[in-house]
Amino acid sequence: MTALPTLAVKNGKKPTAITGHGRLAAAYLAPGMLGFLIFIVLPLIASLVISLFDWPLFGAPEFVGLDNYVRMLSGDPVFWTVLGNTLFFAVCYTVLNLVLALGLSTWLHNLGSWGPFFRVLFFIPVVTPMVANALVWRLMLTDDGVVNSFLANFGIAGPSWLSDSQLAMGSLIAMSVWQGVGYNIIVLGAGLNSISPNLLEAARIDGAGPWQRFFQVVLPMLSPSLFFCTVMTIIGSFKVFTQPYLLTLGGPGESTNTIVLYLYRNGFSFDKLGYASALAWALFVIVMLITALQFSQQKRLVNYDN
Amino acid sequence: MTTEMLAKPATDKSASHRRHAMNLRTKRHPGRYISRIGIILVGLVFFFPFVWMIATSLKPTSEVFSTGSSLLASRIEWSNYITAWTSIPFGQVIANSFLVAVSGAVLTTVVSLLSAYAFARLQFKHRDKLFLVFLGTLVLPQEVLVIPLYIMMNKLELVNSLPALIVPFAFGAFGAFLIRQFLLSLPVEFEEAARIDGAGSIRILWSVILPLVRAPLAVVAVFSFIDYWSSFLWPLIVINDVSQATIPLGLSMFSGERGTDWGPLMAAATVAVIPSLLVVILLQRQLVKGVSMGGFGGR
DSSP: OTTOOOOOOSOOOOOSSOOOOHHHHHHHHHHHHHHHIIIIIHHHHHHHHHTTEEOOSSSOOEEOTTHHHHIIIIIOHHHHHHHHHHHHHHHHHHHHHHHHHHHHHHHHHTTGGGHHHHHHHHHHHHHSOHHHHHHHHHHHHSTTSHHHHHHHTTTOOOOOTTTOTTTHHHHHHHHHHHHHHHHHHHHHHHHHHTSOHHHHHHHHHTTOOHHHHIIIIIHHHHHHHHHHHHHHHHHHHHTOOHHIIIIITTOSTTTTOOHHHHHHHHHHTSOOHHHHHHHHHHHHHHHHHHHHHHHHHHHHHOOOOO | OOTTTTOOOOOOOOHHHHHHHHHHHOSSOTHHHHHHHHHHHHHHHHHHHHHHHHHHHTSOGGGTTTTTTOSOOSSOOTHHHHHHHHHTTHHHHHHHHHHHHHHHHHHHHHHHHHHHHHHHHOOOTTHHHHHHHHHHGGGSOGGGGHHHHHHHHHHTTOTTSHHHHHGGGSOOSHHHHHHHHHHHTSOTHHHHHHHHTTOOHHHHIIIIIHHHTHHHHHHHHHHHHHHHHHOOHHHHHHOOSGGGOOHHHHHHHHHHHTTTOHHHHHHHHHHHHHHHHHHHHHOHHHHHHHHTTTGGGGO
């Protein structure tokens, strides 16, 4: 991989003409850093503070200490259900997404001039509004929708894709993979493009078969891209909201309720902003722990020397 | 977080590599045709939801389900588009979406450029530490922040206003990161020459840097445009008046009110999808570049 632009935090170039002018830097940084403080840092801290209160939408907040967390962890079975659902979604979505993206991007890579066209085709649902995507899937998956009509042509009585608690989560995962896989196809495609064909040719001459070349040469060379995809996809999967909100309303029962959907409902339907903030912090901690875990394994899993 | 935190794959596709690869791989053999037929089938299935969206948008409501898996109904019902247009103030909603997405993209791009310039070119205390902290927020889910942001907007009496949709999400690290990486790859000689010629700092940014960074600025603008255009959770929280809604919120309100009126709903969805489709077709290069730099945060 030739020009892998790892994030060099150290800025190597020392400008010779300008030597350190804090005031000038402050002027340039003011808008960005003020916004960063007001709209990111402050809300993050405020979220922690609010989680210690019983905080209704209207009316006076009341300090309750760690009550929200105690209730979340020991008094609210729904929390464990939505956490389990979200984890299940995250694992299935990430694995399916990455396997499909790896397969499709390899396929497209070997398609020659057709590759770029299909790469763009697969990318379309990533940029079209998720709400529009979700609504058409709801239409297609309703009991008498096109999917079941199609199955009926073969004499198969299609199930209730969205209202059967065994299937609803699967439908959400399928819709989400369709929506998101194009992102990873692009990233992995760029990774594949930067692998030198000479390397593969050398492996071929040395007698490596196609599978051996894939696992012994392509996969290690692709590991930085794969790592990047995995991190981004897992983070994305924990934020799942629009799909259950529009396709299943979290149901049937709580079978497709997720952390963010439950957070939204606590905040804006049940009037419990404090409890919703505790859920938000739970989400924050989980995402940060998983991301930190991934980065701690990065050196072991990712091949950065070319 | 290590320094390789946002290690990302190289985007520069070496043309010679590709050509070489193509020669090696697409030499005539029957597998190639099977492969091409296969990808066409996969592509058709993949694109089908959009086909179905458009097909349904042209069906009379009474025939949406009775036509089964057929793409065409007994007649083409263009009036669904008129119904969609008039039953919610759809013109207003589209105008809101454009206003929010364009001003959000402009704000994000300007703020990102200024920060990126400072982080890439100026010397000040704790620069790299500050940048690392800032960058860490790339992996922070925005969903964690919506409750306090809502309370903040409520206190500022900005609930149900378009600024509430625009301002809070213009300060992410993605844009600054992307432009900074690009600036680091540029030689400082241009700026030094301009400085020796007596140009001031603002002048240098405007007439030396700006023309050089057009490409990454376009990437940032496109990505923030799409982010604002598609955003749903935040509008759902902070807007409850349809006259201030953006398209995704308008669509969901529409489906709530007339959940069974699929013809007009799909007509509205089709209209919502078109700008994104245009962006994908016209701005492929910017998108590919931005994606491999972490744009969209793994949606």
